Amino acid sequence: MDDSKTMIVQWCHEQGLLGLMPHSISQVVLAPHVEKFPKSDAIVHKKAGNRPPSSIQWQVQYARTSRGWSESRLPTASRGAIEPGVLTQRGTYESLQHLAHFFPKVARPDISDEWKTHRYPLPLTPKFWSEYGESLSDFLFAAHMLRLSVDAMALKKNPRSQVDQQRMFALEAFLDPLLTPIGFTYGLQSGVGVVPRLYAGSLLAAFAAMALEDVPKGQIKRCPVCGSPFVAGAHQQTLYCSKRCRWTAQRRAYRKRKRADEIEGG
Structure with missing residues (x-):
């Protein structure tokens, strides 16, 4: 669709390509x-x-x-x-x-x-x-792999239910390939000396590593409106992935209250 195409082009303009090669x-x-x-x-x-x-x-x-x-x-x-x-x-x-x-x-x-x-x-x-x-099909497939991997990071215990088994499959099938270009290396920090560092061989690998690092901090959440996983960042109280979803939730709550008032009044 034209609107989604525009969104992808704008995203690449701001972030760059995923670095699939x-x-x-x-x-x-x-x-x-x-x-x-x-x-x-x-x-x-x-x-x-x-x-x-x-x-x-x-x-x-x-x-x-x-x-x-x-x-x-x-x-x-x-x-x-x-x-x-x-x-x-x-x-x-x-x-x-x-x-x-x-x-x-x-x-x-x-x-x-x-x-x-x-x-x-x-x-x-x-x-x-x-x-x-990067071709659009390659870009979208890699983004889909990342989305499934982040979604699977909600796994909290050994998989027993069908949903947890699907998450485990996604972790094994997608997360390992996403993290492959991550290298453990070193850097020189002024006043400190040699310090350990991680090198991400692509933007795609960097996103996967950042998401994995955020999981223990409880910063990976699921939007109650659209169902998308997102990173809450420093604001743990954040409930929605975007302003649009927050406004949608507010409008739904307003309509629900209005209907309840109409029922009580009438």
Whole structure:
């Protein structure tokens, strides 16, 4: 619907994209490319009495770590190159077509083979965000996974009822994949020194981790009007997820009181 589309676009404008590609992929191996041989290395060759080559073939690899993404460039011969592709968080090795799905400017596979040789930028860099995109279906599916996971966090004991069993299934099926990019690392705080920190590999993972952290504090609540789970934040007395739901509840209460008064008076 047009109104819901506008809401999603506005949300992304304020929060950013969910980061589904860096969330679901842990390693990227690009296709080898040829560059002009570096001048500094050519000088070394000449001093050693050797004739430097005019070009060199490189293969770029990206890897997700507990502190972010790292890049490595390895010189490789035409027969020594690694098969280009991506390693997903499920442990499968897929072709670069899986990566091209997140870059709208790369020509579709049924039109061109550009996806095989495109110089995809290092994840989470400004160049990456300028080229990156997420399809609406992917965005909504990930949001739905997060919604089900937050809803399942209402589980208070070992599942016995059918509802609790469904919540447990949602936690096992959705929450673990949502938290996978979270890395335990460290930072340096002035006056304190080295301190432990969590690194979220995507906005989606950050939301899941924040919700999980808020559960023991009793800040995850369910709106009595629309049924949506929400974070109460510092205001524990908050009952509704939004002003709209609060106004709806107030109007319903007003109509209920008015009907009761009419019955008593008449």
